[in-house]
Amino acid sequence: MKRLWVFLPLLLLAACSEDLTLPPPVNGVFPPQPQNFVVTTSDDIVYDLSWTVSDTTVVIFYRLYTVSFQTGTVELQDTTATRAVQINTLIPTPGLVFGVSAVSTDNIEGEITTGSAP
Amino acid sequence: MRTDFRHTHGRGLRIARNVILQLVVVALVGSMMPGMALAKTSAVIRSLLLPGTGQAHEGHYTKAAVFSGAAIISGAGLFVSQVQYNRAVDDFNSAQDQYNTQLADWQNGGVLSSTLLNTDYAAMQNASDEADTRLKWRNFFLGTLVATYTLNLIDVLVSKPHDPETAMRYTVEANPKRVLLIRSFRF
Numbered sequence: 318m319k320r321l322w323v324f325l326p327l328l329l330l331a332a333c334s335e336d337l338t339l340p341p342p343v344n345g346v347f348p349p350q351p352q353n354f355v356v357t358t359s360d361d362i363v364y365d366l367s368w369t370v371s372d373t374t375v376v377i378f379y380r381l382y383t384v385s386f387q388t389g390t391v392e393l394q395d396t397t398a399t400r401a402v403q404i405n406t407l408i409p410t411p412g413l414v415f416g417v418s419a420v421s422t423d424n425i426e427g428e429i430t431t432g433s434a435p
Numbered sequence: 436m437r438t439d440f441r442h443t444h445g446r447g448l449r450i451a452r453n454v455i456l457q458l459v460v461v462a463l464v465g466s467m468m469p470g471m472a473l474a475k476t477s478a479v480i481r482s483l484l485l486p487g488t489g490q491a492h493e494g495h496y497t498k499a500a501v502f503s504g505a506a507i508i509s510g511a512g513l514f515v516s517q518v519q520y521n522r523a524v525d526d527f528n529s530a531q532d533q534y535n536t537q538l539a540d541w542q543n544g545g546v547l548s549s550t551l552l553n554t555d556y557a558a559m560q561n562a563s564d565e566a567d568t569r570l571k572w573r574n575f576f577l578g579t580l581v582a583t584y585t586l587n588l589i590d591v592l593v594s595k596p597h598d599p600e601t602a603m604r605y606t607v608e609a610n611p612k613r614v615l616l617i618r619s620f621r622f
Contacts, residue, residue, distance in 0.1 A: 334520075334570055335524045335566070337524065337527050337562070337563045337567075339556070339559055339560060339563060340534065340535075340559075343538070343547070343552065345547075347549060380546075418550075420546055424541060424544070424546050424547060425541075425546070425547045425549055426546050426547065426548045426549060426550070427549055428549065429550060
């Protein structure tokens with residue numbers, strides 16, 4: 318039977334596995350995703366953005382982004398506490414895609430809603 | 436990180452040293468056991484090193500091919516599945532690091548992006564599922580390797596060396612109705 322001890326390292330290997338336990342979900346207030354996101358412009362320089370949220374009491378501010386679908390990047394442009402802003406790009410920038418997200422009272426940012434001028 | 440490496444390195448050396456010691460003990464015990472010829476001890480040691488080689492040493496080439504083939508396939512499967520398991524664990528740890536970094540920033544007053552958080556969580560979940568699958572395969576191949584080694588050792592211990600005189604012989608059976616020439620094989 319002593320010969321079978323040769324297998325001991327192999328049996329130890331079988332018991333050797335990493336602990337891959339998933340962490341518990343984050344406990345906090347998640348903000349609602351902005352709805353009815355409307356982007357308008359008359360000259361491709363000044364853009365007017367407006368949106369609504371289902372519950373404004375849990376939102377402390379909003380984050381505004383520009384989205385590039387070609388490079389897949391989302392760049393933070395500004396933050397605001399209101400639900401309507403005007404953005405001046407200074408130079409004509411046609412086809413600009415904007416994104417807006419809400420940040421909750423627990424400092425948790427929700428999903429981004431995207432939109433562009435028609 | 437350096438400590439982990441040293442631990443792994445030291446454990447590997449200890450395992451290798453134990454295996455060598457056990458081989459020496461088997462050789463000594465085997466050579467001292469009454470009735471166990473030196474040829475049998477040699478076959479046992481060969482089978483310990485690579486299943487099937489002991490059988491080949493005793494002339495059982497068919498069994499040698501079966502045992503060595505099973506050991507090689509199991510060993511290769513064990514190696515590949517272990518590498519894939521390690522890769523999945525690395526993916527999980529990488530996603531977990533990013534997840535924990537975001538949580539740490541959040542606890543220090545930063546804004547926690549639920550989009551990025553969900554992406555990292557999904558990556559962790561995928562890597563965890565992948566690791567579970569690879570772990571099952573690794574343990575399967577480990578089981579087949581252990582079974583191959585065990586059967587191979589039992590076989591080499593109980594089997595007798597191949598005798599060409601008795602390996603293939605012809606016998607004749609005769610009765611009033613017919614005469615049969617029987618060719619028998621032993622392997």
